[in-house]
Amino acid sequence: MRQPETAYLYDEPGPRTRRRIRIASVVSLLVLAGALALMLRQFASRGQLDADRWTPFLSWPIWEYLLVGLRGTLLAAAVVAVLGGVLGVLLALGRLSPLRPLRWLCTGFIEVFRTLPVLLLIYLMLFGLPAYGINLPVLWKLAVPLTVANSAAIAEIVRAGVLSLPRGQTEAGYSLGMRRLQVMRAVVLPQALRAVTPSLVVQLVSLLKDTSLGYVVAFTELLYRAQVLSAYNRLLIQTFLVVTLVYLVVNGSLSALASRLRRRTTKTAAPVAAATPAQPGAPAVEVPRA
């Protein structure tokens, strides 16, 4: 049996504990299987498990229809990731800048858009701004609010990465006669971005999930297509479950990539990180915000 990562919490189980673990395993397996069986029975009693409700999803036209949606999802995610990434790095630099007005501006922007629901911004785009003659194409009605919200989150991740670098790096740059921006560009940012790559990938997952708000603005992405498809074929449960599965596959691979990157960076960068005193005001990067 593979050792769990929290195995150090308990002693090597003796014969009695092993028996208890076996019993607990069987009991919990039975409970989980029972819950699953109950749910399947509920589904079956309404005919939701009938073969003809699932076989449509074996046909290519339906998948083609959904894959066009997935392309929209990936397109929106790419646009938001690129724009949000650039804006996020700039905001992080601005928040770390010695220029007071710039620092306040960037701090204000970040703090405001980190706490506003994206949906509120989207409603503002959809129903508020057209009154002022601002009416963007549908992709941008989704991408602009998402970019604004995600750039604030990315800025905090990047800032945490910069603050986690040992101060000696910056000082060494200065002592070589580099200017502040040179130090940032050539010394600090490359290392900081490498250190926070796993968190940035986690943010990418959250961003990809956010593109499902295209459902609200009627942008052709996966969830919107699912909605249209289910209105047409009346297979609501099946359609939404299939789409959920597609999201799970796409995001699951990204998450797996993030944890692989994290394992690699903690393995190579651990001594540096351990030697760095925690800096006050450094935001936590570990826990993704949905």
Add this chain to the structure above:
Amino acid sequence: MNALVENLPALLAGLGTTLFVLVTSAVGALVLGTLVVVARVSPVPVLRAAAFGYVQVLVNVPLLALLLLAVFALPDAGLIAPLVTTAIIVLTVYEAAYVAEALRSGINTVPKGQVEAARALGFTLSQTLRLVVVPQAARAVVQPLGNVLIALLMNTALTATVGVVELTSATNKVNLVQAEPITIFGAAGLVYMALALVIGLGAGRIEKKVAIRR
């Protein structure tokens, strides 16, 4: 400004729903998330795998997809509850995964040597957890949990898409009638920011209380 004053009852009702959904699903998510993390670190392989799968699925699926599934699709299978209840259940189940991740990262901050020392002293698993791990993990966990709650606050807005009339939905409705987007959306934005600030400051105070000085 008048638009705000005239529609205050509608907006306040929306705020009330937001707060109700926020508090109930926060309590639910904290309880469920704790159970999940207990399963995740337990010595029982089945429970560990189930908790791992639970977190992986919910962290990778959009909340909106789950909301649509629960509100519009599951009634086809005879699973139906009042709208707000359904929304609260979905938010609880979804955020519990994030709560579990926050708690687990807290447990991981406790150095292995602490646990090994406790075991060397003959502590049982529950004693080790109760007396050594949890008190030290608590201080590392408060800020991340605060962040999860702020994310939950922002996610309550998504329930507007399935028809729950909470603050975002009420704001939008008032604006459709009054057409003063800057004032109305601005006011709603300020309320959200104030709520997030309260959660953040609360987390800061609690953190100070449970922090162990080193």
